[in-house]
Amino acid sequence: xxxxxCQDSISPTLNKSQASDLTALVARDLNAVLKVTxxxxxxxxGAAFASEQLLQPKFPIQQSITQYASAALQGQLNAxxxxxxxxxxxxxxEGLQPQPTTQNLLHLPFCLYTHDLDLAERFEAELxxxxxxxxxxxxELTDTFKSTIxxxxxxxxxxxxxxxxxxxxxxxxxxxxxxxxxxxxxxxxKTAVQTxxxxxxxxxxxxxxxxxxxxxxxxxxxxxxNSEDYINWLMAQRLSLGAxxxxxxxxxxxxxxxxxxxxxxICLGEFEKNLIKNSYWTAxxxxxxxxxxxxxxxxxxxxxxxxxxxxxxxxxxxxxHYPINPQGLTTIEQDLxxxxxxxxxxxxxxxxxxxxxxx
Numbered sequence: 001x002x003x004x005x006c007q008d009s010i011s012p013t014l015n016k017s018q019a020s021d022l023t024a025l026v027a028r029d030l031n032a033v034l035k036v037t038x039x040x041x042x043x044x045x046g047a048a049f050a051s052e053q054l055l056q057p058k059f060p061i062q063q064s065i066t067q068y069a070s071a072a073l074q075g076q077l078n079a080x081x082x083x084x085x086x087x088x089x090x091x092x093x094e095g096l097q098p099q100p101t102t103q104n105l106l107h108l109p110f111c112l113y114t115h116d117l118d119l120a121e122r123f124e125a126e127l128x129x130x131x132x133x134x135x136x137x138x139x140e141l142t143d144t145f146k147s148t149i150x151x152x153x154x155x156x157x158x159x160x161x162x163x164x165x166x167x168x169x170x171x172x173x174x175x176x177x178x179x180x181x182x183x184x185x186x187x188x189x190k191t192a193v194q195t196x197x198x199x200x201x202x203x204x205x206x207x208x209x210x211x212x213x214x215x216x217x218x219x220x221x222x223x224x225x226n227s228e229d230y231i232n233w234l235m236a237q238r239l240s241l242g243a244x245x246x247x248x249x250x251x252x253x254x255x256x257x258x259x260x261x262x263x264x265x266i267c268l269g270e271f272e273k274n275l276i277k278n279s280y281w282t283a284x285x286x287x288x289x290x291x292x293x294x295x296x297x298x299x300x301x302x303x304x305x306x307x308x309x310x311x312x313x314x315x316x317x318x319x320x321h322y323p324i325n326p327q328g329l330t331t332i333e334q335d336l337x338x339x340x341x342x343x344x345x346x347x348x349x350x351x352x353x354x355x356x357x358x359x
Contacts, residue, residue, distance in 0.1 A: 211259070280329075
């Protein structure tokens with residue numbers, strides 16, 4: 001990939017003429033760095049992607065480039081050919097459209113096809129270390145994107161994986177990258193990770209299974225009466241699932257009706273049986289509501305926001321709704337308005353102060 005760090009936001013796609021001009025310069029740079037002497041083909045994608053969109057299981061951007069290359073070059077991917085892929089009215093071909101991002105570090109991917117094993121080894125070993133763009137290429141990038149380019153260099157997918165590994169490590173989130181990297185580089189990804197805040201993640205291929213606990217379950221399973229422990233788990237859970245999701249892992253939340261699992265129960269069947277298929281899930285207490293008018297209580301925390309929403313109605317058990325993602329809050333409110341109408345009482349309570357009411 002050609003990696004650029006921009007000072008300002010840019011239009012993420014190049015039209016066909018711009019892509020062709022940049023591709024010619026990239027081909028010249030690569031030939032100078034790698035000393036391409038045998039037949040090979042270069043296919044360059046004129047679109048700038050965030051790191052997360054490139055680093056996804058099975059590398060879909062790379063696969064799409066190869067599909068278009070095979071079609072355009074009719075299978076002759078090692079015949080000294082250069083192909084550029086550009087946008088039409090800002091739209092790239094299917095599978096190659098960059099997603100909106102606010103990041104300044106972006107990557108324009110390309111594929112080099114060759115039967116020359118020595119060239120392939122040099123590509124992996126030397127591209128990043130020797131791959132500063134030439135002055136003409138830098139000037140073309142600046143002119144094309146109409147932005148100051150702070151840095152521009154060539155790197156491989158494995159270079160980007162290593163860079164992201166260091167980034168997550170510096171943030172103290174090595175456990176997250178351990179899961180993501182396993183999904184990226186292993187042929188049969190499978191791992192289990194537990195954090196100090198009692199978050200549990202089970203990766204199978206591109207599927208990420210994770211248990212969700214109510215405050216009552218968390219208190220019981222992990223022997224704590226400190227509601228702040230639950231908040232730490234909840235915020236770590238949200239951060240982790242956000243990171244997994246942008247890297248293309250399919251999140252599979254499930255209810256932890258028993259805990260811990262016995263060794264004979266850690267299997268896909270056990271996870272699938274308790275999957276949460278909506279954007280929120282519901283637990284009930286043994287207490288009855290004993291209310292004449294339906295009441296909705298939002299339990300909130302200064303950092304975590306809404307932790308849970310309880311519903312008291314007549315003599316029914318108190319229902320406690322826990323959102324899985326931000327959309328879950330909206331869905332809970334919509335469902336409750338549909339069930340209870342607009343006249344029910346809504347109460348706001350601090351979770352830390354009133355956590356015992358949810359046990």
